[in-house]
Amino acid sequence: MNAALQATLEFWKLYWAPLLCGVAVVAILPLIVGYIVLVERKIMADMQARLGPMRVGPHGLLQPIADAVKLLIKEDIIPENADKLVFWLAPVLSVGAGLLSLAGLAIGPAFQIAEDVNIGILFVVGISALGIFGIVLGGWASNSHYSLMGALRSSAQLVSYETAAGMALVSALLFTGSLNIKSIVEAQSKEGIWFVLLAPAAFFTYLVASIAETNRAPFDLPEAESELVAGYMTEFSGFRWSLYFLAEYTNMIVVASVATTLFLGGWLRPFSGVSWLNFLDFAPPLLLIAIGAYCVLRVTKQPTRVQQLFMLAVAGLCFVVALVLAAPVVLPVIKPSLREALAPFYAGIHGGFWFIFKVSLYIYFFMWLRFTMPRYRFDQLMRLGWHFLIPLSIINVLLVGVALIVGAYFHLQGWGLLLVTTPAAILALVAAFLILAVEKQHDARQDQTAASDFYAG
Amino acid sequence: MLDKVLFYFFAGIAVASAALMVTRRNVVHSAIFLITALLATAGIFLQLRAEFLFIVQIILYVGGIMVLFVFVIMLVNLDVALQQIQFARQKWVALIVALALAGQIGVMFWTSGKMPGQGLPVLTAVAANRLPLNSEAVAKNLFDSYLLPFEIASVLLLVAMIGAVVMAKKRA
Numbered sequence: 001m002n003a004a005l006q007a008t009l010e011f012w013k014l015y016w017a018p019l020l021c022g023v024a025v026v027a028i029l030p031l032i033v034g035y036i037v038l039v040e041r042k043i044m045a046d047m048q049a050r051l052g053p054m055r056v057g058p059h060g061l062l063q064p065i066a067d068a069v070k071l072l073i074k075e076d077i078i079p080e081n082a083d084k085l086v087f088w089l090a091p092v093l094s095v096g097a098g099l100l101s102l103a104g105l106a107i108g109p110a111f112q113i114a115e116d117v118n119i120g121i122l123f124v125v126g127i128s129a130l131g132i133f134g135i136v137l138g139g140w141a142s143n144s145h146y147s148l149m150g151a152l153r154s155s156a157q158l159v160s161y162e163t164a165a166g167m168a169l170v171s172a173l174l175f176t177g178s179l180n181i182k183s184i185v186e187a188q189s190k191e192g193i194w195f196v197l198l199a200p201a202a203f204f205t206y207l208v209a210s211i212a213e214t215n216r217a218p219f220d221l222p223e224a225e226s227e228l229v230a231g232y233m234t235e236f237s238g239f240r241w242s243l244y245f246l247a248e249y250t251n252m253i254v255v256a257s258v259a260t261t262l263f264l265g266g267w268l269r270p271f272s273g274v275s276w277l278n279f280l281d282f283a284p285p286l287l288l289i290a291i292g293a294y295c296v297l298r299v300t301k302q303p304t305r306v307q308q309l310f311m312l313a314v315a316g317l318c319f320v321v322a323l324v325l326a327a328p329v330v331l332p333v334i335k336p337s338l339r340e341a342l343a344p345f346y347a348g349i350h351g352g353f354w355f356i357f358k359v360s361l362y363i364y365f366f367m368w369l370r371f372t373m374p375r376y377r378f379d380q381l382m383r384l385g386w387h388f389l390i391p392l393s394i395i396n397v398l399l400v401g402v403a404l405i406v407g408a409y410f411h412l413q414g415w416g417l418l419l420v421t422t423p424a425a426i427l428a429l430v431a432a433f434l435i436l437a438v439e440k441q442h443d444a445r446q447d448q449t450a451a452s453d454f455y456a457g
Numbered sequence: 458m459l460d461k462v463l464f465y466f467f468a469g470i471a472v473a474s475a476a477l478m479v480t481r482r483n484v485v486h487s488a489i490f491l492i493t494a495l496l497a498t499a500g501i502f503l504q505l506r507a508e509f510l511f512i513v514q515i516i517l518y519v520g521g522i523m524v525l526f527v528f529v530i531m532l533v534n535l536d537v538a539l540q541q542i543q544f545a546r547q548k549w550v551a552l553i554v555a556l557a558l559a560g561q562i563g564v565m566f567w568t569s570g571k572m573p574g575q576g577l578p579v580l581t582a583v584a585a586n587r588l589p590l591n592s593e594a595v596a597k598n599l600f601d602s603y604l605l606p607f608e609i610a611s612v613l614l615l616v617a618m619i620g621a622v623v624m625a626k627k628r629a
Contacts, residue, residue, distance in 0.1 A: 007462045014459075086485065118591050119508045126516040132524060133492065140485060140531050148531060155528045162520075179592055 018103075021113045025102055033249040034064025040367050047371045058307040061314070074238035079142060082235065086141035091236065091243035094134020098250030101128035105257045106181045108267040108351030120181040121258065125169065128254045131247055132158045135215075138244070139232035150231025153221050153378065157212055160385040165209035167393030171202040171400045172262045185266035192273040192414045194265040201396045201425040203263045205389050207365075210255035212385070214248060216366055218373035219381060256362035257355075264358045267351030281346075284353045285326035292318030325349060387439040392432035399424035463504045471497035484530050488523065495519050509592040 012019075038053065038060060045052030053060030078087055104123040106112035117123055132155060139151020172195045173179065176187040188194050196203045212219040223231035233244045260266060271277045295315035302308045328346035332339040376384070403424040407417050471494050478490035499514040588594075599607050 003458060004462075007458045010459045083483075083485070086489070089489070117508065119512045122512045122516070123508075126512045126520060129516065129520040132520075133527070136524070136527050136531070137485070137489070140527075152528065152531060155524055159521075159524055159528075 018113045018115075022103065025113070026099055029099065029102075029250065030068070030246060031064070032253075033246055034068055036249055036252075036363065037067070037245075038064050040370075043364070043367050044371050047368075058302050058311050058314075061310065068242075071242040072239060076238045076240065077235075079144070079235050081143045083141040083143065086137050087235075087240075090134045090138030090141055091240045091247070092134070093137065094131045094247035095243045095250065097127055097129075097131035097134065098247045098254060101125075101254050102250070104181065105254070106185070106261070106266070107257075107355050108349075109182065109185075109347050111348070111352060112181070116180060116182060118180060120179045121169065121173070121184065121262065122179050124181075124254060124258055125166070128251060129158070129162060129213075131251060134244070134247060135232045138236065142232075142235035144235055146228045146230075146234045147232050150223060150228050150234070153228075154215060154232060157215070157219065157221065157381065157385075160382060161209040161212040161389070164205050164385060164389035164393045165213060167390070167397055168199075168202040168206040168209065169258075169262060171199050171393070171397045172206075174397070174400050174404055175199070181261055181266070184261060185268060188265045189268055189272060191417070193417070194263065194268075196263040196265075198417055198421045199263070199396070199400055199425070200422075201392060201428045202400070203259070205393045205396070206259055206263065208384075208389060210259060211366060211369065212381070214251045214255055214366075216248075216252070217370040218376050220375065221378055221381060252363055252366060253359065256359045256366075259362055260355060260358040264362075267355040269350065269354055281329040281350065282326075284350060284357075285322040285329070288318045288322035288325065292316075292322065325353060383436075383439070383443075388432055388436045391435045392428055395431050396425065396428040399428050460504060464501065467497045467500035467504065470494075471501070484533070485527070488527050488530055491526075492519055492523050495523065506588055507591055509595045 041063075042052045042060070053063040056062040056066045078084060101124045103113040104117055104120060104127070135154045136151045139147040139149075139154070142148075173184075175191070175195055175198060176184045178184065178187070191198075215221075215223060221227075221231075223233065228234070233241055236244060265272075269280055271280065292315040295311050295318065299308050299311045299315075302311055328342045328349060331342060400421065403417075403420040407413075407420045410420075412419060474490040474493040474497065478487045478494060481487045481490065495514065495518045499511045499519070502508075502511040502514060
């Protein structure tokens, strides 16, 4: 007993900070996801020229909380012929994998739960890929045809697109020579150019593959409501269903963070190495002050007293965050001797802002696509994955490697590397399109002789 | 102390789920326990500060191979499969082979440390902060000392892959 106590104490002493951070993330994330859903509904409403949720709180700001309460008190149904244990396990697995992979991410140089992990980005990608078991086992355990079809489609889709995504990551990692998240961002800061410009073909591949991996429209075939009711989550209700929902949005955050870290410069400000652009540091606080001022202006338009107060509270929150963001950039202007002391605060707070900003842009792009693109057919999805993205990513790895060798030979660095990497990306795209055209011709010839059945993947 | 607790935790899960995997009648349950066993083994790798092996074990075996396993299992009609006899009938052969293997491993443990050059190699402990970075160390070994075996293995895998594709294409 004594030994066990000792081990527990030792464990606590070493790991209390990451443990507390982990608990905080698990506690806060559902709220964040709820608000991402609200934003998504608002954006959808805007794109469809309507208002979206308006009743709960001003402009529907309390809608996520109402939704959460509704989901929690809904009846929990387990189908009679379901495999009860697996049915119980599947949603937990799905959401657990997503949450665990968040541990490896770095939101700014100061915020990382598992600090300085040697395998960094591989940890995030590898663990989040385990979430597929939640989908597959959930679909199987429900003992329903719609669910099983959804699960089959999902696993086929994930296996197909994971190769392309992995290869895209490899071509970006060729520039850093390290898997550690901090070194990846530092490499982009040292080169003075983000990898999205150095490896555009890889970024494009990762963008498409990440949409497919998170089962988002236009690749949301595992849950295509016009064909499969709700795919793998047809039989799930209430809290279990909301766990799947949470997992989907957590995965979106994870893929967006991976793309941000690897391609979009992580927590770096745009042009962080250019000193005459340092005035960009004032952009984040000014942005928040503008949002707060807009909220104050809109107060009189709110119909009830409570909603007016709520609007003021939102404005106040914006001003407080603006103050926090402004402190490390405004104080050194007033008193230059403070610059040294405030540097870590500047790095942490502004790093966090830019990271979250870029992740939000990436997620916004996902939503934009969802409301503008029609859903793919399953054989089109498979063709895009196998005949275009995988060849593109493999050729791209090869050509980026060649470009790096040529660049090293001519001592190219930073923006100069564009001279060799841009031709490499163009060549890779041309080659991939050629392969796609050849395969299409081949398929067309086969289709003439026999009607082929792609359906089951 | 903490290391020991973690080791017995992961090793216990690995052994227990391996046993459960063999004894379950339902194939999907077996697959789940195989996944747990593989994950627990990955945990042991991590506890040994072999981060790269840990994540490769998870990405390759759990995230790759097991997904395909489960995919195939779901295509099988389980109700029919459950009524068939699932266990092979070479009980005695299996028992003898298993006992021989157990004996061999037992001898390994028994002799290790007693005579130099016999049994399991005894490694000297190194402080965690003085270990070489794991992915770099693996890469150096793989592409430096073991380049030829590595290339041969990859060519072998490629041949197997092409063979599978050719066989699948012929049938259609």
